[in-house]
Structures are given as structure tokens and as C-alpha cells.
Amino acid sequence: MKHIKTFFVICMLVTFNFACKQNTEPNTADLAVKTEVKTDPNGFSYEVINNDPTGLRLYTLENGLQVYLSKNTDEPKIQTYIAVRAGSNYDPSNSTGLAHYLEHMLFKGTDKIGSIDWEKEQAYIQEISDLYEAHRAETDEVKKLEIYKKIDEVSLEASNYAVANEYDKMVSGMGATGTNAHTWFEETVYKNKIPANELNKWLSLESERFSKLVLRLFHTELEAVFEEFNRSQDNDGRKVYTAMLDALFPNHPYGQQQTIGTAAHLKNPSLVDINNYFNKYYVPNNMAMVLVGDLNFDKTIASVNQTFGKLKYKEVSHPTLAEEAPITAPISKEVFGPTSEGVTLAFRSNGVNSEDEKFVTLADMILTNGEAGLIDLNLNQKQLVQRAGCYTMFLNDYGLHQFYGDPQEGQTLDEVKDLILSQIDKLKKGEFDDWLIEAVVNDLKLSQTREYENSTALASAYYNAFIHHQKWEDQVKFLDELKAITKEDLVAFANRFYKDNYVVVYKRKGEDSSIVKVENPGITPVNLNRDKSSQYLTDFQAIKPDELEPKFVDYKSAIKEKTLENGINVSYIENETNDLFNLDIIFDMGTDNDKKLSLAVGFLEYLGTETMSAETIKKEFYKLGVNYYVFSRNDVSYIGLSGLKENLPKGLALLEDLITNAKSDPEAYANYVDKILKERQDGKTQKSNILWNGLVNYGKYGENSRLRNIMKASELKAQDPQELVDIVKGLKDYKQRIFYYGKDVDQAVAALNKEHKLNMPLKDYPEATTYVEKETGGHVYFANYDMVQSEMVFLAKGQTFDAEKMAAASLFNAYFGSGLSSIVFQEIRESKSLAYSAFSSYNTAGKLDDSNYVLAYIGTQANKMDQAVEAMMSLMSDMPEAEKQFQAAKDAALKKIAAERITKANIFWEYEGLKKLGIEKDNREAMYNTIKNMEISDLRDFFNDNIKGENYNVMVVGNKKDIDFNALKKLGEVEEMDVDYLFNYETTDKVKL
Template identity: 30%
Template sequence: MKKIVLSAIFGSLLSGSAHAQLSESLNVKEFKLSNGLSVWLNEDHSQPKIFGAVVVKAGSKDCPNTGIAHYFEHMMFKGTDKIGTINYSEEKILLDSIAQKYDELAITKDEAKRKQIQKEINELSIRSSKYVIPNEYDRLISKYGGSRLNAGTSYDCTIYHNEFSPQYINQWAELNSERLMNPVFRLFQSELETVYEEKNMYNDMMGYQALEKVAERFFTPHPYAFPIVGSTENLKNPQLSEMRKFFEKYYVSGNMGLILSGDFKAEEVLPVLEKTFSRIRKGDAPKRDIVPLPPFSGVEEFKIKVPIPIVKALVLGWRGVPANHEDEVALRIAMGILNNDNSTGYLDKLAVDGKIMESKALNLSMNEAGVVGVLTVPKLLFQSYSGAKKLVMHEIDRVKKGDFSDEVFNSLKLEQKRNYIKNLENIDSRAQKMLSLFSEGKSWTDYLNEVKKIDDLTKDDIVKIANKYFTDNYLQVKKKTGNYPKNNLKKPGFAPIIPQNSESKSDFAKEMEQIKTLDAHPRFLDFKNDAKVIQVAPKVVLYAASNPQNDIFTLNIEYGKGTLESKLLSPMATYLNLLGTDSSSFDQFRARLQNLGSTLSFAAEQNKFSVEVSGFDKNFQATVELVADFFNHAKAEPKKMKQVVDEAKLRVKAIKRSPDELANALLDKVRYGDKSEYLNRLSVSEIKKLKGQDLISEFNSIQKVECNIHYCGNIATETVVDQINKNLGVEKVNVPSQTPVCREEKEYKEQTVYFIDDPKSSQSIIGGYIRGGVNNNSSERYQSALFNSYFGGSMSSVLFQQIREFRSLAYRVRATYKLPPYKYSDKNGQLVAILSTQCDKTTDAMGILDSLIKQMPETAERIEIARQDVVNRANNEYPSLRERSLKISFLIKEGYTSDPNKDIIANVSNLDIKDLVNFYNQNVKDRTITYVVVGNSKKIDMTKLSSFGKIIKVKSKDVFK
């Protein structure tokens, strides 16, 4: 069975203000393999890569509160009866015994007996590990062109995905179909401990537990009420036998989909997929009984705890629509009247006018239920919940009464169309849309037809929808300051499970070496031809690129000055996004943009200040003229400075309550001292002293700084240049850029541990820093790329295997040797490591990290995979059409004259273990390590921690402003 959906359908459906011409890359061909597996193929030759994914319509709702769907996803990386083993028949005897022990554990309540069973599982796992080839699946992905390997579990589905070089399509299909046929649950005990670490990480995220409580209250009795990861109690009692039943029920051909988008020919790929993926077990999608949600009865009140004082938060939640519901498109427009891209919505206006601090419409559609809601943050200190709610409900009532103009309605339809089109314009975003559509039970045609649904909507439709869903029956959630107890698990005390065959190959891996590799056609950035480069003024360069995909333009102006040079830029970006002009209020100015289908936003980063504009080509001139009006006549509004101050206050409160942010701030201070980006910013008290005109003056100054302008669209380059010259004041640009700014790294003479005590955290965040050597030649840059892959930058790296895979001491662990910009050949590099672990494992994890940094294991066999990983990343990094000129200008600023990926690929293949060890010896070995730790001192062995260096206790207020 085959169904071909042509892009012409989509083009013919667009009407009104947007007649987008869409390219052939939007064709999606839908097939069924002989076993009933759905296949969606999308050819796009704009980038030399393929995004490949398998979608399984099975998620946490299918195993409520057990976590099976999630930890099954983890186990899918452990291999099969053919992948990841040197002798499966012998290994299976031990694995069967382990599975039996887990069944026994699940029904055992006596704690002493449970510990004995777990000890026996540990002993069996160690014995079975002598047959295991760890990470073989990951290594094979890397060997055959893969990068960005990952997976994810949601309420409704599980998705496995990566991108790969097109010449390896045969190997990718063989490997990923084999993966789904007979997965083996090896190394389960250590992986389950990693899942505990993941759960701890989520629990430490500010507000995560509160969201779980809201979901439980809103969705009960539906399985969406339970967390995806599962409860701590259920995670303590896993059963491999139940996981096997889950696989047999849901991992069948009729319940799965294969998604490919990228550089291939469908007619050539389909026979390959039939040969490989048709081997997957045939079966129909299981029938599901959807649990109905009862309507709310009046206003049902609920309170949650969030550990931020002073700040209030109010959530109003109504029953919404599931995905694929006939009201979905109309409801999206209704929500756009409340919040939209141009901040012209009724709730946006409340925040912009300072009547409340923030208010956002929420619209979430899962496969079996939906949420429509509003999240509101009242003004700090003095605004009551009832006062804020009254304002919000008034705006919702306006929508219900039809109190919005035809102009607003039509502009929102235009905005929706623009967003639909942009979702389809490159491989990554289109593939993500394909994944979500398939998992929701929609077809590609359904998505394309949604544009016609937008066109057909009337104002009356929106009013009916608003009244249908915004009823008097809803859940009202109020925040109070506090913390939920955390179900922390003590470290198990098991012996680490360390397989003995890290460098071995399975028979399957040897057989894969016989599969034919197609011809490679890599692409690299062409600094001269991927974009026209035009010097429109002495210090203004235009990069112009054509857009063959659609008729949406983007215009990005990047001024060569960032937050490392000016502390005013960050609050200035916030402020500018709230302003109008001398002749137009904020509402009027943004409405004019929205009526054109255009957007304007400002952003400040370390090394640039960006102005981002988008819209339809036909309205390019009108849009640029509006932007010019803002540039020349932005009007300061003193009252809106309070919103800038309030945002800064919220930022500070959020950092205080986030272990990750505290660790990042502490690590940045250790690396750069007073030049830390967290310290090199204005404090709340300093922002309070600013006047709006101060920020307008800074905006006028930034417009004089050397800049690059990036246009991507279909307007003739001459016209673009003419509009820039007429409107954007390029003649006044006369200040040379000093970016990229290279901060001086701090050097330490003795090993030290900087420590922030965080009594509420479940995990410790551990960072390590070494000031490396001066890397002033190209060969060291190739060596650093190889070192990163080998040591700490991939799933096959030394750190990942030794800390996560073998010892379960972290969910996330990574180390990167960071180089200064290419032009700064006299500057030092630096090694930066980061990991998170349960607090009582802190010193264990640090011990392994410390030993690996001080004495890197040297394994010649591992080099091949590390080399290929570097090559894959370089091959798969060729940017999408809107990103090409941005990447080119970034590389030129760094000091390059051509794409460095081309040189990396040409040179990395010549490096061997001696080159790697030499780089390590020169830049890492025997250099002083400085550690940072953010964690709960009561759960950390502080005496043992002091063995890693003198402990210097730091207060959180000293690492950020």
C-alpha cells in the first residue's frame, strides 16, 4: 500500500495573505511494509544527512506509575541476542536467573531478604558481564555515520532517533531493525540505578514536583496522572518479566512507525527497508480503552508548593481537546487572541501594561486528553490572587463575547500559517513534525489540511469554541512557598558491574562490515557561494541567501558587541521588547507588524546583540520600514522599567533555587573570576537605578557598532540592499567590533574544592576545571576534537562508560576540552567536566572522575570509534538554509577562512593513540584540577571530600548578581 502526498496540496490550500510556494522537499510518501509497519519517507537534498527515527505508540500511560516504558527505552541501548554479546547462549542462562530474582524481589517485603536478593542479582550480573560488549550498539551507530543518538519516552509514545550520513543507509537499516527484534535486558541493575539518578535530577528541578502534583490532580483517574518515570516505590520493585510482556504487546509492526527525512531517494531506500524492517514481529496495535475524565464541578481549588518566596502563581485549568480533535485548530486561534508571537494578545497586554507580572495561555493536547489553561504571576508583593484572577477572567470573557476585531482575527490566522510553513522548511523541524503527527495518529495529509481549516474558520467559530471550553467548571491552582519531601534512595553499595569485553566485536558487528557502503557526498560551507556577501557600508556586511522552500523571509542583524562588553544589553533587550514608538503605542506598533504577518524581537548574548525580523516576502519593504521606525523613534516608557526589574528579580530567585544554575555560576567564577558572566551583569538594585532613556541611549549606541546583516528570502538582492540603505541607517555604523571577546582563564596552583551547601538538593552537581595549554596550531585542534570524543563527549567515551555505564554514579556526565576562538592563538584552552550524582555518591563519583582525569586510560581499539564520531559530527553539521550565512559569519569572526569541518575530516583520520596521548599529556595530565560542588553537606562525606583539595565554602550570593 502506498500513499503519496504532494506538496501541491499544501500550496493550493494557502489563500488570503500568504500564497506560499513550497518546494518538492515537502513531499511525504507513506508506505506499509509487508509486515504492516508504517513508513514515512521525506526526501530533502538540502543537507547531506538523514534523520531516522522509530516511533512506538507506547508510553507511560500504558504502564501507569511503573516506569516500565521509560526504563525499557534505556534498555534498548543494551543490545540484542546478537548485538552486545560474545556468547549469548551462555549469557542467557545467567540473565534468566537474574529475571527470576527480580520476580522474587517484587514480592518480598522483608528488608533483610530484599538486600540478600539484590546482592545475589549483583553477583549474577557481574558473572553475566563477562559475556557483555558494552555500548556496542552506540559504537556501531558511530561507526556507520551516526550522530545525535537519543531516545525519549512520553505519556503516549517512545521515540528512538539519530541522524546519519546517507552513504550508510544500508547499515542504519540493518542495525536499527535488528535492535527491535529481540532486545536483551543485560546490565539492568546498573541501568536502573541510572534511572534513579535521572529521577533525582528531575526532582531537583524547581517546580518539577509541583507540576507532578498538578498533573495528578488534573488527570485522575486517567494514567496521565502518573509521572512518566514512575514512582520511587515501583522503581524499587522492577520485574524483567513485566518488561518482556510490555515489549511483546506494544513493540509490534502495527503499533510502530519508521520516519526518514533527508538526503536519499525513496525508490532506492524502500527495498532496503522492506528487507530489514519487515523482519519485525507482525502484530496489530493493541486496542485501548480510554479512561474518560469527569468534568470539574464549579471551581475546584488545589494548592501546590514551590520553593520561591514572595512570588505568587495562579493556574486556571479547563478540560481541553486531545490531539486530532475537530476543535484543535479553532482552539489554537482562540488561545492566540490571549497570547501570540507579537505579544498583542489580551493576556500579553496585561503584562506589557504592568497590570500583572506575567500571564500565559496554556494549550496542551495529548492523545487521549487535553488541557486549556492560563498561568498567571501576580505583581510582586501587593497584588492579590483575586485581583489578578479578575483581570485574567475579564480578558477571557472578551474572547467569549467576540470582543476582538476582524483585523486581529485575520492577523492571527496569518500567524498560524506562517508557523505551519516554518515548521516544514528544514529536515530537523520537518522530521519532528512527522514524528508528532504519526504518534498522534494523524496522517501527513491531515497536517496539510489544517491550513485549509484555518482559512475556513470564522469569527463565530472562535466565539463558540471559547464558550465551549472556557466554562465555569475548572481547576484553580495556587502556589504557596514550600518544598515537597523527596524520596531519596541510599546508594546501594553493590559492586560495580564492569564488562570485560569493551573492545570486542560481536559476530553481528563483523557481519555488518560486509554490508556495502554507498558513495559519500559530503558538503561543506562555501564562504563565497552559500550566501552572497555584500559590503553595504564600511562596517556593515550583508549575507544574502535565497530561500527555495517558501516565501517567508528572515532578516537578522547581529551587532558585534555583547553582554561581556556591556552590562546594559540584557535589560535593554527585555525593555525594547515592551516598547512602541513616538507615533505608535506598543499595541499599535505590534498590531501593524502582526497584520503584515511579521515579527520583531531583540536578544543579547555574550558576543552579540541581535535583532531578529521575519515575515512574508511580499511585505518585506513594509516590514523593514516599520523596523526602521522603531530604530529611529523607540519611545521610553518609565512604567515599563518595573517589568525589567521584576524579570531580574525572578531570575535571581530562580538561580538561588536551581542547583544546576548555582553550579554553572560557581564554575564560571572559578574559570573567570570577576569576569564570570553571572557577575558581569547588573544587579537588581543597579537595574532599579536605570531610567528608560538610559536603555534607549544604549540602543542608539549599539546601532553604530559594526554589524552583519543576514537576509534569507526571495527578494532580489539589489532590492534588499536598497531597503537596508534607505531604512537601517548603515551610514552611521562606525564603531569597530571587538568580538569575540576572549576572557582570561584563571590558573590555580593547588587542587581546591569550591563548595555551595544546598540543603534541599537530592543530587550533587560536580564540576571540574583545568587550565590547559596554548593550542596555537591546527593539528592541536584536530587532536582536541578526537580527545573530546574519546574522553568525555559521547556515549562511547571513557567517562560515560566508567562513571555511568559501569558504576551508575551519574545520569549525565560530560567533559569537553574547550578551545579559544581560532584567531586567539596565544590563549589557553581548558578542560571542563560536569556530572550530577546522588548526594551520598558524591565522593565516589569524584574519585572516579579524578582518577580518569589524572590517568586517562589508553585504548588503541577505542580510537577508531572516536575518529569516526568526529567525522560523523563534521559530516552531519552542514547547516539548514537559514543557518548557513550565520555560521559563515561566526566562523569568519573566529578567524577561519573556510569551513574547518573539511580540514577536520581530512586530518582526524591520520591521528592515532600516540597523538591523543600527546595532546592529553600537554594539556590535561599533571595540571591542577579545581572542583566545584553544589550539594547537601549533611549527605556528603565532607572529610572524604577534603581529600580532593582544600574546601572553600562559598555563599550563593557571591557567585551571581
């Protein structure tokens, strides 16, 4: 919860790679943050900020492109972002969704990338553009349909000269990961994480990509975007968000132009508008490049200038957007849908770089920080609501402070709203501890350190600064400026800011009458030309950068050992980055050994001791900058601490006292049970939970599954809470081992010797329950859900785990089932437009004696299901072979392994996973050597032995009124599954359809 909460705040903040000490005054030197301009040996000038722990160099090229560079040598990779100040705010009012759709089209190539014969192709693309203009202008529906059929015909002809996904083939062939993009109100951001030795190739490719827009394979991608629109209609959380923004911003595009666009605009696009938008905003002086990783500053900026420096400067202006009048009374909205009920409140603020940003950020953390905020302690800890919290969002023109709450059983949404408002009133009255402001600022620093140890998070902070016109100097000073705010200042602000000036959105269960039903347009599949290449691709692949040699881990030497006085083993790895630590006491038993264990450790959250209440314990941990956790999984349980190294001894003493002296609380337990039962009811309303937990578990195990082996409501209510407390206290009596990641292991060992007292000898673990994987095939399990799309999972049980198959499985997944240039994605989305999301994978087991599984997924309109199933089953029966695509997948797999580094605490946790598979060495070395020698015939053999002819159980969630059950019956006997039966909440018969 805490990391989710702080994400919204720290995305605008800078990491501090040092320990944040409590109860210390700000260092005046830290406040003297200034920007200096320096010049590198090649004559490029750049800005640096003193006291900036991120080491940013900010360059501005002559054409206006801003370049953010920072060095991180944890791995030989570079996180790249190309950010454009162009988002849905700037969509023409009659072409909403344009910026987002343009984002999709930037993956389709240029006149050089993705074209076999540009001279011929461009004539068809122009014809398609003209037809879309005619289609848009036509008001007669019959004539519009005729024009669309013509678009479909010409698009098929145009596809003869196009190669799908050449861009992805090139970036994946470099070993890139995380290839993606996103569009939001004020931004479109393009993402890749690349091996460091591929930087110059990547720069060459990206400079070509952004030099020219070609709207290739337009109508098939448009249908994919409409599938994305359908997914948004099935997302109640997104609908609440949209309603909230509509009420907060009745005039501004924040509330009036959704990024995804309207159905009418998506079905009537203008290629002319899209080209105009690209030409206006996709210019270097409206863009930034962010590179964080293993780079050489001087060489990198020279290479950036050599490529992106050639893009031409062009004056750009963003439209002046509407201003909003003050909100003078609460505004109420309702949203309906199948998911559980909840209430959302939001207060509108000024935007980025305003004083509001500082005060609202601080107020937000006082109210909820995951540990000791007013909402945390007074509502969540006391279990007065199912859950509640808040977060902030700051954009260029405005910001908002959003609160959310879910009701307990029998509680009204207005009661939840009033409880949230009561905590805001406490803030306004100053009813919070005097130490809390300093503690939350230090907590933000702590969170920054955790989040920004990796290059991706830091690079995200940089591009956010660019999009929001923020000086990095101001970012570096931000937290010290927060610390300078007094309690009196904050209370005064709260009384000015939090009045009856909010929006409230009630999410209620019920049918949504605003849903747009979409017809299947019947698109003719376009040609993919898998084994053809543009000249650009051929030349690109001929460029050979310096080889990057893989590095493998010797786990036994990397993980060092010490022994406590009581003989318990402590594995440890030193943290060489900062002064944070993680300490885990590990028990190799879990809920399989005792299904009450998870219930017991969850109860601990609400318990105190004879000398301290649960609320006091939370506050004491928060003061120390230390978090504790106790949780249990299927086969393992943990007691753990993390936070500031200097406070490990005090934190451990506090945790040991809690576990040893926890005091049962029957009232808290009764509330805890009510909370669990409400969570179960809420979970039944989530389609992803129904599909991936309920149906998939049933398809895999049948009635005898972990998911169904639960304590019934009557059992929970009859449970003696003291027994659960005793289970927690008794956990330490079992065999255990310890892992420590941090500095000064001797301090940690000394603290453990002092505080972690055990009753020796330790007990063996109880026998674990076993769950037998059933054979798959011939069954279709369906669950009814009110939704626009339908979602399907195909599951086939394979052979038991075999380490020899891991290399082939990895290469098969890259070639066949995942990624933008995979066979499945190309056939089902790119060629046939049958789904927004479709993938397939061969999943290796997580334990030595478990089975591997073949899995496939389709999310599509119900009226496309029959075609989508046929397409997927055809692929799973006969693997298309494309030599060039295979070689690209092979190169990508090898380069990803070569660039991968297992470091820090991950060394220990990766080794933990390997040992469960009976592997004692870094298996990536064997995989690398195997893949290096594989041919496409080896992949064919793997497919024929492990994929072809498999028998599938099919799990389907969708609207019963729209599903074609005759199509499903082709796959096996169809059974409609009651959700209570799936999760074993009640005994309900299955229904055959």
C-alpha cells in the first residue's frame, strides 16, 4: 500500500542516495541549490545542479531538443525516453483520441522503415486518406459503409508493399526491453530500455522514426484502438476517474477530452488531422530525450547531436486552454457498473510549480502515508471503513487531491464520505502530532531512495520535469521546502483549501446505460510480409556494435554467510548504494502447511501489546523510518523489516516485542472477519479476479485447489482470536533462516543476537497439503459478467519441469507469443484486427515436480470471438515459420541475456527461485549457450513436442447475452460456473450450457 501511495508523489521528486535521519534540522548547505553551466571537451554546454545526488547533465541542442543524461552503472543498459509535449489536451475538438492514435502510428515506420516499395505504397496511403475524409463527411450510413468497404479493399492492396512491425524487429533485435509508449493530457512518451552498446544504433533508428510520419496499416490499427476503447468501457475505475475529471473541469480538456477519445471520433478519423498534429508538435524544440544508465556523457551527447540534431527547429505554440471558475458547493456524480461500490472525492488545486503543490503534497502525506497518517490510523487501522486513502496529481494548469473509500458491509457511501471528511477536519484543526511533518518529509526521502535506485524511475522523474516545464533545481529543493512549512502554515492552508469545494463520485453497482455497443466491421486480413524487409532494415541489421559479454552470477560466492549465537544462518549481501536495509526471517512453510497462518499474520496488523496500542506501534515505526511486515504465501512465510540502517536495532526490538507480546483483541478480530468477508464479496465483482484466479485455478486443479481450500464464513466467525495470536507467536519456534541486505552486517547480527530470542531446538514444519494438477482438455468454463469485451484463456497441462527446455521455451515465447513482432500479435491484431490484446506462452513451472503449461489469451469483442478463437487455434496447431523473424528473436534473446545483470538483493531472491527448481547455478549461462546454437528447426521440434496437439481447458468471462455458445461448444463441453462455487464461498451447482 505504501509504495502505491507514494508513487503519485515521488514521480515529481528527486532521489537522495543517503540515509534520512529523523529529528535533525535541515542542512543550510542543502538549501543552497544552484544551477551552473559547464562545457564538455567537445564544446557542448550543459546545466548541472550542485547538491543534486542524481548527477544530471541537462543539454539543449541548437534545434531546441533538451537532453537529460545521468549515469548508472548497475547494469550495461540505458533507460531511454523520448518525451513530446503533445497530449490529448491538444486534440482538435472534433478529433478526440488523435494524440493517442498518433502514438500507435509511430510504431508503423516511415517511408524507409516498413516499406518494400514506397513509391507504390504512398499512392495507396494517399487514396486511403482521401477515402477517410469522404467517410468522415458522409452522413448517409449506407454510403459510409460503402466507403469503408472501399477503404478495406485499398488497405489490402497497400499492405502488399508494407512490412508489419519492422520497428519492433529492430529494437527487439538490439535486445531492448519495455518497448512501449503512453499518451496523457500533456504528453506522449516513447520508451525503450536498451543494452548500452546499442546506443548509437538506437539513436539512428529513433531519429529516422521521428523524422517522418507514415500512416501505414491504418484501419487495422484503428480497430485495435477501438478494442482498447472497449476495454476502457469495462473498467469501472476508469469511468469513475472520467466522471471526476468531468465535474472538476467542466470547461478544460482535462475533463472534456478523454485521452482514448469518443466512439464517434474513433470511427470517423482524419488522416489529415493526424498528419497536421504530428507536423505541429513533433518538433525537436517541443521534445526531450532522457537517457539514464551506463553511458559516457561526452560521447553520448555527441551521438545525440549527430542524429537528433539534424531534426529541424520549428516554432510551436500550444493552445490557450479554458480556465475554470471556483467550485463553491459540492458537485455530485454517479457511475454504474458491475464492480463493488465506492466513493471518490476530489479537490481541485493549482498545478505544477505552484504553492498549492507543496502544501497539498504535505497535507496528502499527513492524511495517509501507509503507516501513521490520519486516515491510516483513524479509519483503516480502526477498521471503520473497508479501505480509504488519498493521493495527489499535478498537471500544468491544475492539480487535484483525490480521496477514495470503500464501504464495509451495510455501510453507506455517504457514511464513508463523511468519515473521510472528518479526517480532513482534523487536519484543519491541527489534530495531528507535531513530529509528523518532519517524519513525512523524511519518509518521502526514504521512498525516493528506494524508488530511484534504478534508472527507469529516475528517467521517469526527468521526463516528468520536462513535460511540466519544471527546473530540475526546483526539484532538488522541493523536499527541503516542504520541511520549511510549519504546522501553523499547513493548518492555515488546509482551512483555506478544503471547504465545500469538492467533487464526489459515487460508484454504484448497476447497469451502465452509457455503454457503446460496436459492430464487427469485418476487416479483410492484411498481408504481413514476414519474410520481406525494407532496405533500411537490411542495412540496419548489418551494423555490428561491439559485443556485450554476458556476466553470470556465482551465487555461492556472491551470497555470504554468518551465524548467530543460536546457530541460525544469516545470508547477506552488502548494500553498496545507500544506507537502507532489508532483513527477512524466512520460514519454509506457508498456508499449504497451515491455512490459518495467513489469517493469523493478517490479524497482527490490528494488534497492540500490554504497553502499546496498535496505533502507537505504527507511529513508533514511522518515527524510526522503518517498516515491518509479516506475511505468508503458499510455501513460505516472512517476518521482515526495511528502512534506515541506523534504526535497525530499534526497529527489530519493536517488532520482536510486538510478536512476543501481541495481545488478542476480540473486537478487532470481529471487524477483521467482516473485512475479509467484504473483500470476498468485492473480489467476486472483479472480472480479472474471476478469470485469472477463479476460472484459471479451476481449469488447472478442479475442485481441489488452494483457492477453494478456505475457511468458510462460519469458520472464521467461530475462530478463537487467541489461537491466531498464538500461531503468530509460535511462528518463531519453527526452523528458519535469515537474509540481510544492507551495510554493516555486524550491526545486524548483533541486533539479532540481542533481540531475536528463540526456544531451541526449533520445530519441523507441519506436513503440507498437496494439490494435484488435473489433465486438461475438452472443457470450457464460462462465467457471466456484464462487460463489452469477452476474455478467454486457453490452458494446457504439459510435461513436468525440465531445465533443458528453458532455453527453447524462452526463444519460442519471444518468436511466437509475446511482443509486438511476435507471430500471435501480428496475426490476431496486426493482420486481422481481432483483439487489442492477444498472446501465448510456454510457462515453465516454479517448482521441480510441477508441470509446465501452455497458455494463450485473447481479449476481444464478443462478436469477434468465433474468428479470434479460430485464428488462435490455427496458430497453436501449426506454427508459421519465418526465418528472418526467427533470427531476430534469437538475436534479441541473446542480447537480453548479455545485458542482464542480477545485482543487489536480487541475487539472493533469484537463487531462492532457482533452488526450488533444483538448480544450483546461474542457469542463464546454459540458456545462452543453447540459444546461440539453435536453428528454426529446433524451434519447430519444440513446438511439435510441446505445443501442437495439446488439449486445452478454455476459461471465458463475458456477457452471457452476447456470447456465441455454439462457437464455444466447438472447444469442449461448456459449463457456466457460479462465482461463489469457483471461490468456494457457497455450494452452488455448475450449469451445463
